[in-house]
Amino acid sequence: MKSLDSLLRELPFFAGLDEEHARLIAGCARNCRFEAGQYLFHEGDPADEFFLIREGRVALDVVAPGQDPIVFSTLGEGEVVGASWLVPPYRWMFDARAASPTHALGIDAACLRRKCEEDHDFGYLMMKRFLPVFVKRLHATRLQMFDVYRRG
Amino acid sequence: MSAGANAVIVRETLQGLLEALLAEGYRTLGPTLREDAIVYDDVTHVSELPAGWTDSQEAGHYHLQRREDDAWFGFNVGPHSWKRFLHPPLEPLWGARRNGDGFKITVPAPGPKLAFIGVRACELRAIAIQDRVFLGGRYSDDTYRARRISTFIVAVNCAQASGTCFCVSMGSGPKAAAGFDLSLTELLGADRATFLVEVGSEAGARMLQRIASRPPTEAELAAARAVLDRTAERMGRRLDTTRLRELLREQAEHPRWDGIAERCLACGNCTMVCPTCFCTSVEDHSSLEGTAAERVRAWDSCFTLDFSYLHGGSVRHSTRARYRHWLTHKLSYWIDQFGTGGCVGCGRCITWCPVGIDITEEATALRAPGRAKKQGDAS
Amino acid sequence: MAVSRQNALVPALYRVGEVYRELPDTVTLRLVPESGRRPPCAPGQFNMLYAFGVGEIAISISGEAADEGFLHTVREVGAVSTALARLAVGASVGVRGPYGTGWPAAQGADVIFVAGGLGLAPLRPAIRRVLAERRHYGRVAILFGTRHPAEMLYRQELEQWRRRLDVDVSVTVDHADTLWHGNVGVVPALIPRATFDPNNSVALVCGPEVMMRFTVSALREAGVPDERVYLSMERNMKCATGLCGHCQFGPEFICMTGPVMRFDRIASLFSTREA
Structure with a gap:
């Protein structure tokens, strides 16, 4: 059985992390498994744990009253599920559902936030890794918004 | 006589040349007065030439004036250029007729061969440029080629420059240097007006043999040179072409474009009067009962919104982008595409712009430092 | 070198050999020359397709049919594409081309x-x-x-x-x-x-x-x-x-x-x- 910090460092997201920092994160992490159809979290719930997908696929959806859920993104291996844990009020804005059997690392958000506060150097390193992921998602959302295939 | 040889004809002998051309089946075209302008149209007699008339030209300004003499070619270029004959504003490409569940295509027959009388140096350059456009690439325009090969060209050296002329800057004039069959320099002598004739081709030499001419005197050759020297000194405009090709690309975000866009009406006059602008569109016509259809090529202008239409919108939506495309194409991209610039310095786009936008002034203004294009602008 | 056909702007006549419905507004047409063989084409090139009396548009070649025809996938967007997409088997179409550059071969990569x-x-x-x-x-x-x-x-x-x-x-x-x-x-x-x-x-x-x-x-x-x-x-x-x-x-x-x-x-x- 691999240790959590070696599992962590296998993920491209944490590639190149030094041992001490890997240990810090591992201290907040746990291994989890979701069956297809099982929810990782629900809209409105406290964003107290976010996930890094090791294997499988996660669909993000929102529900409007009287309509079927709209899947707006799917995430795969190596990708981060959830950003709301980083910004107050720390509540999820959408549902995350395993679209296939999924192995993930769950990271205790409060624990990681505390460690970032205690050690700003570490906190800055974490931000440098999370921010590009979220900016890229913002760009992708923008492209999606263009509805480019409409007029062919 | 061979190319480069000179002769002198009495001015009235030009009628003999017209008649010789007509006898050979040419449609003879030359300058004539129409609707307060000197335009190119059918001319079968020298009396139809604008004798004693000249034009006064400035940015956004053209009007006819009486001359103090009776010069036959004492004016500059008007709103027409020869492209309207070699590359007509409207040209049927082919027609089709329904035939069972299919259709059959027919191609129109060619028209008569053309003779141009009074082609200026800048216009010779313009014709040479359009030759490159239509005949120099991988695909060629066959109807243009057929017309072009059979056209007889009588050039005229300019004895004056208008307020919007800048052929000297573009290296295209004022002397007709190449691309003609015969060229004329009008000499208004004290006793009798003559033309100094220069032979430009074998066809020109043959034609000259059919009219009365004599060898020129040294004084006549000197007088003709003096005419051209004087014209060269009196250019109404100048354009510095140094690094223009690179400059225009570098200045794609220059604030000057915004200033032009505020004045430009996007009317397309400049493209219509330009002797090198070649863009066309194709219109589809069909008979009411749907049995016959025709495709007609028509001059188009990059100033229209439709020009760059793509999926329900225009790629060059702003006037700024359309003017920028026109100018950058003319002075810069043209060189990449055809190995020569697209401007001959005739000044028509300046004269016929309703708001007087001046290509020489704009190209100069774009030399001033502008906004550098930012790398990695947010997209 | 100038391509010397009779006239580069005059199309050759093709027949619609087959119409495959791809999507509610999109079809793939198999076009077969009325006479002779179609010219060779490279992946990525396009043809100009003419619908009788309506007009001509550029449409990429979406395949080479086994019987030496061209495949063109057309979506109803404007007047010409709509006319083309609604053609029946046997109808005539004007075709000019193929034109333009193709995709690189990329072998070994x-x-x-x-x-x-x-x-x-x-x-x-x-x-x-x-x-x-x-x-x-x-x-x-x-x-x-x-x-x-x-x-x-x-x-x-x-x-x-x-x-x-x-x-x-x-x-x-x-x-x-x-x-x-x-x-x-x-x-x-x-x-x-x-x-x-x-x-x-x-x-x-x-x-x-x-x-x-x-x-x-x-x-x-x-x-x-x-x-x-x-x-x-x-x-x-x-x-x-x-x-x-x-x-x-x-x-x-x-x-x-x-x-x-x-x-x-x-x-x-x-x-x-x-x-």
């Missing part, structure tokens, strides 16, 4: 196809070529993004490709219903998930221009050099012979130096607005 929407049509002949000679290529990825699962072009053929073990086929949609179990998101997001050697890959990209801009950015981030990225560009085309001026993109005539263009050669124009 990993090949990444990135298609968006109807952009799969001009790529299909190149995909078929690579799959027909699969051993000449490294890894092959087909990344396809479309608006909605119901608007997916060439669904059956995609399924066939997906069943092959030697091709990585990933499809994503912008908007999904509950019946869709595949990826949701934009096609550039598939690039970091694909496996290829960025220094020995060739990327062939076709789709709406905005989609291509984001795709190019994702390819750069994945380490693929600009000179190994090819885009199929689109502009208003009237003559397809470099004589009418409509399809200019900076100094390029898309009909002559395109539609397939190497990205490094157009990178600066690509980011100039309204070029």
Whole structure:
């Protein structure tokens, strides 16, 4: 059985992390498994744990009253599920559902936030890794918004 | 006589040349007065030439004036250029007729061969440029080629420059240097007006043999040179072409474009009067009962919104982008595409712009430092 | 060298041999010459198709039919495309072409196809070529993004490709219903998930221009050099012979130096607005 910090460092997201920092994160992490159809979290719930997908696929959806859920993104291996844990009020804005059997690392958000506060150097390193992921998602959302295939 | 040889004809002998051309089946075209302008149209007699008339030209300004003499070619270029004959504003490409569940295509027959009388140096350059456009690439325009090969060209050296002329800057004039069959320099002598004739081709030499001419005197050759020297000194405009090709690309975000866009009406006059602008569109016509259809090529202008239409919108939506495309194409991209610039310095786009936008002034203004294009602008 | 046909602007007559309904507003036409053989074509090239009395438009070649015809996939967008898409078997069509540049051969390299929407049509002949000679290529990825699962072009053929073990086929949609179990998101997001050697890959990209801009950015981030990225560009085309001026993109005539263009050669124009 691999240790959590070696599992962590296998993920491209944490590639190149030094041992001490890997240990810090591992201290907040746990291994989890979701069956297809099982929810990782629900809209409105406290964003107290976010996930890094090791294997499988996660669909993000929102529900409007009287309509079927709209899947707006799917995430795969190596990708981060959830950003709301980083910004107050720390509540999820959408549902995350395993679209296939999924192995993930769950990271205790409060624990990681505390460690970032205690050690700003570490906190800055974490931000440098999370921010590009979220900016890229913002760009992708923008492209999606263009509805480019409409007029062919 | 061979190319480069000179002769002198009495001015009235030009009628003999017209008649010789007509006898050979040419449609003879030359300058004539129409609707307060000197335009190119059918001319079968020298009396139809604008004798004693000249034009006064400035940015956004053209009007006819009486001359103090009776010069036959004492004016500059008007709103027409020869492209309207070699590359007509409207040209049927082919027609089709329904035939069972299919259709059959027919191609129109060619028209008569053309003779141009009074082609200026800048216009010779313009014709040479359009030759490159239509005949120099991988695909060629066959109807243009057929017309072009059979056209007889009588050039005229300019004895004056208008307020919007800048052929000297573009290296295209004022002397007709190449691309003609015969060229004329009008000499208004004290006793009798003559033309100094220069032979430009074998066809020109043959034609000259059919009219009365004599060898020129040294004084006549000197007088003709003096005419051209004087014209060269009196250019109404100048354009510095140094690094223009690179400059225009570098200045794609220059604030000057915004200033032009505020004045430009996007009317397309400049493209219509330009002797090198070649863009066309194709219109589809069909008979009411749907049995016959025709495709007609028509001059188009990059100033229209439709020009760059793509999926329900225009790629060059702003006037700024359309003017920028026109100018950058003319002075810069043209060189990449055809190995020569697209401007001959005739000044028509300046004269016929309703708001007087001046290509020489704009190209100069774009030399001033502008906004550098930012790398990695947010997209 | 000038191409000396009777007249470059006069089409040859073809018949509609077959009409395949792809989507409610999109068909693939099989066009067969009325006489003689059709000229050879390269994947990525296009033809000018003329609908009697309506007009002529540029349509990419979406395949070579076994009986030596052309396949053209046409969506009803304007008057001409609508007229073409509604032709019945046996109807006559005017065809000029093929015109333009084709996709690079890319033998020996990993090949990444990135298609968006109807952009799969001009790529299909190149995909078929690579799959027909699969051993000449490294890894092959087909990344396809479309608006909605119901608007997916060439669904059956995609399924066939997906069943092959030697091709990585990933499809994503912008908007999904509950019946869709595949990826949701934009096609550039598939690039970091694909496996290829960025220094020995060739990327062939076709789709709406905005989609291509984001795709190019994702390819750069994945380490693929600009000179190994090819885009199929689109502009208003009237003559397809470099004589009418409509399809200019900076100094390029898309009909002559395109539609397939190497990205490094157009990178600066690509980011100039309204070029």
